[in-house]
Amino acid sequence: MQEGEYAFRLVVTDSAGQQSTAVVAVIVQPGNNRPPLAVAGPDEELVFPVQSATLDGSGSSDNHGIVHYHWEHIGGPSAVEMENVDRAVATVTGLQVGTHLFCLTVADQQGLSSTSTLTLAVRKESNSPPRARAGGRHVLVLPNNSITLDGSRSTDDQGIVSYLWVRDGQSPAARDVIDGSDHSVALQLTNLVEGVYTFCLRVTDSQGASDMDTATVEVRPDPRRGGLVELILQVGVGQLTEQQKDAVVRRLAVLLAVLDSDIKVQRIQAHSDLSTTLLFYVQSRPPAQVLRAADVARALHRRLSREKADFLLFKVLRVDTASCLLECSGHGRCDPITKRCICSQLWMENLIQRYVRDGESNCEWSIFYVMGLACALLVLAGGVTWLCICCCHRQKRTKIRKKTKYTILDDMDEQERMELRPKYSIKHRSTEHNSSLMVSESEFDSEQDTIFSREGMERGPPRASRNGSVRNGASFSYCSKDR
Template identity: 55%
Template sequence: FPVKDKTFQTKINVLQLRYMKQISIKKSTSQVGGSNRGPVAVVGPDRSLSLPVSRLLLNGSGSSDDSGIVSYRWEAVSGPPGLRLDDADQPVATASGVRAGRYTFRLTVADQEGATDSASLTVKVPEGDSFLPVAHASGSHSLTLPNNSLVLRGSVTNADQTAVHFLWIRDSQSPAAGDVLYGSDTQPSLYLANLVEGTYLFQLKVTNAQGRSGSATATVEVRPEPGGGEQVELEMLVSVSQVSVAQRDTVVRQLAALIHVLDSDLHVRALQGHSHISTVLRFSVHGASGPLSASRLVGVLRSQLLFEKSDYLLFRVLRVDTVLCLLSCSGRGQCDPITKQCACDPFWTENLIRRYLGDGESNCEWRVLYVILTSFVLVVLILSLGWTFICCCKRRQTKARKKTKYTILDNMDEQERVELRPKFSIKHRSTEHNSSLMMSESELDSDQDTIFSRDRPVRSRNRISTAAARNGDAFG
């Protein structure tokens, strides 16, 4: 019906203007049925992002309806080209390929009755040239051995952490020992293990999509273990993969009994493989007054396990040493931390008698000059004694050859005299009228001790015996 009252017409116009103002805030509502209040789309406030941005999350999960929302639809109303929307029919969508510029997104929701509602979101992405990524490397850390592992957690500001490349760099003056786990040197968090005593410096470098980078430094100080210098290394003939927990505990009990301490006083520091056939057990012993001397422990264990009771432990012992080289080297050398042996200063050498016949400790007690002189004197002395001995033996043999021996020959017939007559032109006294004959071996220049008849040896011996009995004291 026509409206004739101007005042009433004015009220209608005001109501229409209010309705149009609600439309201008980018929401529209359709009502189906008198009892359905319709859905409400919620996309959150407008946003401003900084490059680089790899992706943008559009969250419409705050939308609501009295009977439940059955559909979502995200769409890019405006913005630079190259944008891609994933999961556009879900409450949360993902926009990728974001560039610098201004983006407008619209979410439309619908309920079971077909009622719909829409909401818009504006995202501003300024140019990224004015932003530098700022790295954070978590500052300084300190560890006390035997704790030798750590996690350095890095982060970045003024950049999207998911779009930044991380790189951890160890300083060249840091200890080389220590492992980086899981390839984490290109991740925000750096996982470290097997660190050793010393100071480590790690530089975290972050680079954004535009190639701009920032860096920060983390410091890790690894302190020595209290009493760690009194640790003992025991190398056993068994692969580390074959040592069970029960076997390790058995070895610990055996060692405690050998040293005469309680099992709780012996602390195992490490059990690790030395080679494919040997295992190293590192331990220390604490008494009532503190850690026991590693040097004394090594001396006791060497004498017991390597010589007297070589089969005492569950596994055969190959070597017993201190973890740190504690040898004084007689004040004339330095102890090699790897071989645990003394490297002597120039003109000094090891006392071999003490090393191999004494306590077996490496040392630098002998001066090289004295060793050379002593060796020369010993060689001369040995040669002199040998020459003297040879000369004495030759002199005794010469005297034995010149000694004159006589043999009494009696009642010899003519044939025997002819046979015993010397072949040389030596004049002898006549033996025809003598009842006995004495002949000298020296005169005959013979090497034989006694002259016998070659034809009748038995009769000659009888004649010699009869002549000796008849002559009586002829030799007196």
């Protein structure tokens, strides 16, 4: 219908042919179309990083209905991607830090349109670093050698994305990590040994910020360590059944005669492919007290030597204390393999105690003391030897002087017998004449022996001796002037 007045007549007829009419007037006036109203939505503030944002223009309106929508990015960083730009609701990705402006255009069927602007402000978040909580200090007492360190108390405002546990380099190396748990929130450890372990937990958030905290595990020795005995049997650990183990324990009780005590097996483990280690201790009944491992091992070794090799069902390869308990007199350390002391420098074992007394290895002797004692003994032995030699020599000289033999001087008158002439290395044999002046044969053996010979008589009349007359027992020195 066009603009103007229209008249319409209605004729109605019944079954008898009677009719009636009515006229209606329709006036068509010119149209009153209003333009649509575009609504892009309220302005927003987002925190970087932003995965995506939604632009909602469904709040736009028109009196005759909106037939067209269009979104457009008109301001801000250009690295923006848009989807469904010709629909009421569009999606934006790739938003960077800054202020972004989006324009929405709507139109009705009459071609009337309207626009609206939306502001998206993307700011960089002030990220707080995470806080690591490794669990603090823990105390573990052997034989319990497993523990779990829990780092779940660590926090972050945006969430923690990675955990890493690292062992300190000064910690004991012996430990096993279960199922790679050193990269998870809880660290599971086993096979720990005596000592202090330090583990560092590093947590990281999505922004790369990180924090560290440490946890310590103090592994204390077994309070029954002094009573643990190591029994090595020649049988594979997989072949030893529970019944056989009970039989071995009963026979151990028989050997040790522990009527008022109990044998407690602490651990059974493989020693090699063909041998098994049985760790046990002997505990007296109330009041409970663990017997010394050294005493138990010594008694067991002595009694096993009297029994058959298979008295304990299997051949016994070794009986010893489980750990080396020697204090080494404070001057060394105990070798856990040989169970003997390794002495520090300048110290050595007390051999008397080691091989004569109780046989326990020690480090009681200082090398300086031993060297001093050895030197004193050497000097003493040398002095005793020298004294013996001197005594023997003196005794020999005494015996030689007692053996006196005399030689009679030949053809000498009484005056000539008074003159003495010493001469070396000449011995006179006895003659057929007797004389009252005789000389001892023992005196001929020394450099100052006096010899009487015929030579003095052949030289002429007798001369007076330089020393005067000779007396009994007097000796003379040899002089060249007497020749």
